[in-house]
Amino acid sequence: MNEKISKNFIVITKNANGDIHSHGSAFFIGGDGFFVTAAHTFKNPFFEYFALINEIEYQIKRYYSEYLDLDFQKPPIYEDLFIGKVEGITDCNYYELDIQESVMQEGDSLHLAGFMKRKNGKPEAKEEIVHQDDLFVDVSSDDYEGINESVSEDIIEFKKFDAKFLNLAFKHISKYSLIEEDFTNGISIDLLGKEPHGHSGGPLIFADKVVGMLIGKDAAISSSYISEKRKEVNMDNSRNVMSLIVPESSERNWLANIINSVHDKLSKSSLAYQDSWKFFSYVSSEDVRNLDPAPKLIDIHGPALLQLNYCRDGKPTHLICINYSLCEELGFTMPELEAIVMHEIGHVLNMYEIQEISEFPNRDTDSTANTDSVREFLRQNQSIQQQNELNRELYADDFVRQNGYILPLIETMEKYLGSNRPQNEKLMKERIEYFKQISTDVLKGGTISLASNC
Numbered sequence: 464m465n466e467k468i469s470k471n472f473i474v475i476t477k478n479a480n481g482d483i484h485s486h487g488s489a490f491f492i493g494g495d496g497f498f499v500t501a502a503h504t505f506k507n508p509f510f511e512y513f514a515l516i517n518e519i520e521y522q523i524k525r526y527y528s529e530y531l532d533l534d535f536q537k538p539p540i541y542e543d544l545f546i547g548k549v550e551g552i553t554d555c556n557y558y559e560l561d562i563q564e565s566v567m568q569e570g571d572s573l574h575l576a577g578f579m580k581r582k583n584g585k586p587e588a589k590e591e592i593v594h595q596d597d598l599f600v601d602v603s604s605d606d607y608e609g610i611n612e613s614v615s616e617d618i619i620e621f622k623k624f625d626a627k628f629l630n631l632a633f634k635h636i637s638k639y640s641l642i643e644e645d646f647t648n649g650i651s652i653d654l655l656g657k658e659p660h661g662h663s664g665g666p667l668i669f670a671d672k673v674v675g676m677l678i679g680k681d682a683a684i685s686s687s688y689i690s691e692k693r694k695e696v697n698m699d700n701s702r703n704v705m706s707l708i709v710p711e712s713s714e715r716n717w718l719a720n721i722i723n724s725v726h727d728k729l730s731k732s733s734l735a736y737q738d739s740w741k742f743f744s745y746v747s748s749e750d751v752r753n754l755d756p757a758p759k760l761i762d763i764h765g766p767a768l769l770q771l772n773y774c775r776d777g778k779p780t781h782l783i784c785i786n787y788s789l790c791e792e793l794g795f796t797m798p799e800l801e802a803i804v805m806h807e808i809g810h811v812l813n814m815y816e817i818q819e820i821s822e823f824p825n826r827d828t829d830s831t832a833n834t835d836s837v838r839e840f841l842r843q844n845q846s847i848q849q850q851n852e853l854n855r856e857l858y859a860d861d862f863v864r865q866n867g868y869i870l871p872l873i874e875t876m877e878k879y880l881g882s883n884r885p886q887n888e889k890l891m892k893e894r895i896e897y898f899k900q901i902s903t904d905v906l907k908g909g910t911i912s913l914a915s916n917c
Contacts, residue, residue, distance in 0.1 A: 468516060468552065468554070468556060469516070469555075469621075470490055470491050470555075470556045470666075471488065471489070471490045471491075471576055471577065471578070471621060471666070472489055472490070472514050472516045473486050473488065473489070473514070473516075473578050474487045474488070474500055474504050474505075474515070474664070475512070475513050475515050476505075476507065476510045476511070477512075478509075479509065479510075484507075484510060485504075486515075486578065487500055487501060487503075487504035487661065487663060488500065488576075488577035488578050488661060488663065488664040488665035488677075489504075489514070489664050489665075490557075490558055490576070490664075490665065490673070490676075491555050491557035491558065492557055492558060492560055492673075492689070492693065493557050494553075494554055494555055494556075494557050495552075495553060496548045496549040496550070496551075496552035496553060497526075497546065497548050497696075498514075498546070498549060499544065499545065499546050499664075499676055499689055500545050500547075500664035500676070501543050501544070501663045501677070501678050501684075502528045502529060502542070502544055502545040503543055503663070503678075504545065504663070504664055505525075505528065505545055505720075506530060506532075506796055506797050507797070508717045508720055508721055508795075508800055509791050511716070514549045514552075516552070521549045521552065522549075522550040522551070523547050523548070523549060523550070524547055524548045524549075524550055525545070525547050525720060525723060526546050526547055526548060526696045527546040527692055527693075527695065527696050527727060528544065528545045528546070528720075528723075528724055529542040529543070529544050529692075529724075529727070530542055530543055530544075530545075530724075530797055530798060531543075531798050531867075531871070532796060532798055532871070533637050534637070534640075534870070535798060535868075535870045535871055536635065536646075537642060537867075538642065538646050538647070539644070539645070539646060539648070540646065540647070540648050541636075541646040541649055541678070541684065543678045543684065544676070544688075544689065544692060545664075546689075546692060546693060546696055558668075558672070558673040559672050559673065560672070560673050560686040560687075560689060560690045560693075561669065561670070561672035561674050562686055562687040562690050563687075564650060564674050564675070564685050564686065564687060567628045567650075567669060568628070569627075569628060569629055569630060570627055570628065571627070571628040571669065572625060572628075573625070573626040573627060573628055573652060573668060573669050573674070574623055574624070574626070574668040574669075575623065575624055575626055575654075575662060575666070575667060575668070575677060576621070576622070576623045576662075576666050576668065577621070577661060577662030577665025577666075577677065578620065578621055578661050578662070578665070579622060579661040622662075624657055625655060626652050626653060626654050626655060626657075626667070627652065627655060628651075628652060628653075628669070629650075629651040629652055629653055629681075630650070630651050631647075631650055631651075631685075632645035632646060633645065633646050633649045633650060633681070633682040633683075634651070634682075636678065636680075636681065636682050646682075648684060648685055648688040649675065649678070649683055649684045649685050649688070650674065650675050650682070650683050650685055651681060651682060652667065652682065652683060653681065654680055654681065662677055663677050663678055664677065664678075665677050667683045672686075673686050674686050675689075676689060707722060707741075707743060707744050708722065708744070708745050708746065709746050709750070709775060709782075710746075710750060710753065710754070715747055715749075715750070717787075718747050718785060718787075720797075721785070721797065721800045721801060721804060722745050722804065724797065725801050725808075726740060728867075729808070729866060732865075732866045732867070733812065733862075733866060735813075736808065736812060739811070739812065742779075743780065743782075743783060743808065743811075744775055744781070744783070745782075745783050745784075745804075746758075746782060746783070746784050746785075747784070747785055747787045748784055748786045748787050748788065751763070751784050756774060758770050758773050758782055763784050763786050764786075764789075764884070764886050765789070765879065765886060766785070766786050766789055766790055766793075766795070766803045766875060767783060767784060767785050767786060767804065767806070767807050768783070768784050768786075768807075769781060769783050769784075769807040769810050769811070770782045770784075781811050783804060783807045783808070785800070785803070789879075789882075790803075792882070793875075793878045793879060793882060794878070795878065798868065798871040799871045799875045799878075801868060801871070802863055802869075802871040802872035802874075803872070803875055805863045806859045806860060806862070806863050806872060808862065809858065809859035809860070809861070809863055810855065810858075810859045812862055813858045813859060813861060813862035813865075815851070815858040852890065853890060853893055856890065857897060860872060860894055860897075860898065869898055873898060873899070876891050876894065879891070880892070
């Protein structure tokens with residue numbers, strides 16, 4: 464085994480200019496280069512991500528991820544897990560996952576490992592906006608050990624320190640959350656007063672085996688949960704949906720990441736999607752003008768647009784176009800982009816059956832037709848058209864809600880309304896108001912009075 468490749472490494476994020484934006488900790492769980500880390504490291508879909516090992520940058524291939532912003536997390540599963548593979552690594556040291564967390568008792572000693580950033584030898588908090596519970600700064604010790612990695616002017620150093628096990632499951636990691644139920648896919652820990660900056664995604668070690676992955680200052684995702692998701696990866700690597708993206712291009716990694724993540728989630732939560740996912744195709748607004756035949760949705764002004772029954776290679780497909788420039792400009796997060804895609808899918812899988820508009824009265828054949836009756840006809844039909852339009856959107860929104868992403872979808876609409884070029888403003892406000900009125904049901908997973916086919 465190659466002793467030069469450590470069990471632990473750094474994930475770095477780069478912006479469009481190639482500048483390093485931030486970093487996170489990660490660790491190998493297999494000698495073939497498979498690793499895990501906290502998914503919030505990858506939450507900006509417009510950045511590029513690399514594994515930094517022995518000062519060499521390696522490409523990362525995504526196999527599984529689940530992530531929701533802090534405010535959208537709700538029990539029993541906390542979604543902040545990324546499983547990937549470092550390309551080009553085939554023989555490395557790795558940790559064994561201990562899936563018997565129940566043998567631990569309160570007060571048992573644990574060890575944490577990960578990377579933190581120091582500048583000029585002094586602790587320094589990140590300047591950029593990051594996960595609110597990842598803003599950790601070590602102020603208690605200088606006993607660094609292991610390997611060092613240089614990133615720009617900053618020094619990212621590897622460090623281990625002690626913690627204590629408290630109990631299985633954990634509360635919401637935001638101290639402002641009103642949710643009292645436990646998250647069951649993790650464990651609670653006590654960091655003994657230390658606040659490690661940059662250690663999220665690092666291993667939590669008990670008796671030389673990993674029992675969890677750190678996601679906050681008092682919580683970790685359990686190894687049994689990680690192991691369960693790793694088995695899903697081994698059983699089904701067919702979730703790479705690059706074949707659904709037109710034109711097929713490795714340059715659209717951001718789009719592939721979004722579609723892969725949506726596919727992972729809907730494959731589990733939506734029976735209708737399981738039977739129909741191959742009938743969808745996806746294109747970036749950067750590429751839509753290059754398609755042949757030219758689709759109808761070339762001029763896209765909102766975040767996304769759907770064209771039913773687009774002809775691709777002689778076969779009909781439901782084409783979803785994602786407005787790259789607008790989504791980047793408005794700073795949509797990964798969950799928000801997933802919600803946008805789910806909404807467009809919902810137009811198909813939870814389609815509203817429109818109310819038919821009556822035939823226009825003919826004054827030549829209808830003796831009752833007069834100016835007043837024609838005006839009333841126009842008024843009623845305008846009302847029907849508006850209701851049809853609203854219901855089409857609400858039914859698609861409800862598909863998103865049933866799959867747990869209505870709050871990120873509301874965030875996207877509010878961001879869009881706050882931009883300098885919103886369209887369909889009245890309709891969007893009505894959609895937001897409707898779901899905010901039933902926010903209690905949404906948070907509790909209740910039902911609402913919309914038909915569902917998903």
